[in-house]
Amino acid sequence: MDLHWLKPLLGRPAPFTTVYLDATPTEGPGEQGVVERWRSVRRGLERDGAPAAVLDEIGETIAVPTWQRGPHGRVVVADSEGVRVDRVLSEPPAQSEGVFGPVPALLPAARAADDAVRFVVVAVDRSGADLTWVDGTGRRGKRTETVEGGHDEIHKTRDGMERRAQTRAEDSWSRNAEAVAAALDRAVAEQQPELVVLTGDLRAVALVRDAVDKRVGELLVEVPGGGRGDGIRQEAFEERVREALDAFRLRRRAAVLDRFAQSLGQGSGAVTALDDVVDVLRRGQVDELVLHTGSLTGSLVERSVWVGPEPLQLGVGADDLAALGVGEGDTREMPVGVALVRAALAQDAGVTFADDGAVELVDGVGAVLRWRDGSTPSESVLTQSADTRRVRGVV
Numbered sequence: 001m002d003l004h005w006l007k008p009l010l011g012r013p014a015p016f017t018t019v020y021l022d023a024t025p026t027e028g029p030g031e032q033g034v035v036e037r038w039r040s041v042r043r044g045l046e047r048d049g050a051p052a053a054v055l056d057e058i059g060e061t062i063a064v065p066t067w068q069r070g071p072h073g074r075v076v077v078a079d080s081e082g083v084r085v086d087r088v089l090s091e092p093p094a095q096s097e098g099v100f101g102p103v104p105a106l107l108p109a110a111r112a113a114d115d116a117v118r119f120v121v122v123a124v125d126r127s128g129a130d131l132t133w134v135d136g137t138g139r140r141g142k143r144t145e146t147v148e149g150g151h152d153e154i155h156k157t158r159d160g161m162e163r164r165a166q167t168r169a170e171d172s173w174s175r176n177a178e179a180v181a182a183a184l185d186r187a188v189a190e191q192q193p194e195l196v197v198l199t200g201d202l203r204a205v206a207l208v209r210d211a212v213d214k215r216v217g218e219l220l221v222e223v224p225g226g227g228r229g230d231g232i233r234q235e236a237f238e239e240r241v242r243e244a245l246d247a248f249r250l251r252r253r254a255a256v257l258d259r260f261a262q263s264l265g266q267g268s269g270a271v272t273a274l275d276d277v278v279d280v281l282r283r284g285q286v287d288e289l290v291l292h293t294g295s296l297t298g299s300l301v302e303r304s305v306w307v308g309p310e311p312l313q314l315g316v317g318a319d320d321l322a323a324l325g326v327g328e329g330d331t332r333e334m335p336v337g338v339a340l341v342r343a344a345l346a347q348d349a350g351v352t353f354a355d356d357g358a359v360e361l362v363d364g365v366g367a368v369l370r371w372r373d374g375s376t377p378s379e380s381v382l383t384q385s386a387d388t389r390r391v392r393g394v395v
Helices: 004-009 032-048 052-063 106-115 163-191 202-211 214-219 234-265 274-282 318-323 336-346 388-392
Strands: 016-022 073-079 082-089 097-101 119-124 128-134 143-148 195-200 220-222 270-272 286-292 304-307 332-335 350-354 365-369
Touching (some): 004 082, 004 106, 004 336, 016 052, 052 082, 082 106, 106 234, 106 336, 119 163, 119 202, 163 214, 195 202, 195 214, 202 220, 234 270, 234 286, 270 274, 274 286
Parallel strands (some): 286 350
Antiparallel strands (some): 016 073, 016 097, 119 128, 286 365
16 A cells, blocks of 8 residues: 655664554543553663653654544654654554664554555535545544535425425435535545545435545445434444445455456566565566565564665675675665565555465565566466475465
């Protein structure tokens, strides 16, 4: 998924402090449980030498609620001058932790990008709508816009009401819905959300759904239980929204992984195995980097590659960098996950995480390509039995 918000980390002054936190609120007032988890992580970072001023700023950032009620996580990244990244994760980490070192721990931040959804909740009634925007940070957005239709004859009277009055009320509903739909069409074109959640009065929902343009209609999902007035069971509605977001994430992830699997099966348009992924990243060919979900805690955390001063200067060995003309004094080892995400970020590639069995990934990594030429690695060997090392590495 889109990593543009991580670009401020490129070229920033080291050292970096990365915090990967279970941000699930506990029973009781405020965010006390989250703050206690942060204090435990902070003690470890203090032992590692993280500067107090940076840790104070991270603490202030974490003290600001995420406004999420269910289980979720949070990733915060700071450089030597302060916090640069603050994102919410749809799922909490197995263990809250902090990392202090010369480079940011980019894998948790990349997972936040894979989880994040930009969406708008449109709560409608027969007079208008409230639009609540949620940005890619994962917070329930506190930016709400109100659209009023302007036609105020919206109620039918009881039995005996004249047919003309009934028609006027229904006409008002339709006109108000058209006004909401027009405002929503404009807002979606400007803000570019990935998902539009429509809720509220059933009749108004149907009218707005039928009035929006094709672009909005393709993004729209109806979620019952919300609305503009009193009496809304907010917790139940937010749970339904979370379910809708989870379903959207699965669809979005599946689309990338299907593209990867099809390209890999055709022997072009995708590669897997660490050597080949490093090769295509170095050449700027990657459209989407694919990582196994276990890379957050397993194989990629323990492995390293060699890098130069620029993000696309990387290789599985120091000799690869020498071939690129990078002097020995300018090379260093870097954790694989950090180096791969760093290179993907530098070429405006996205990152998608794959669960066990979703696709064939040698060494837990793969890439969907923007382009290929005669020297691009081919993965047709996966259909053969000669290369046993690569076959053994499939996850």
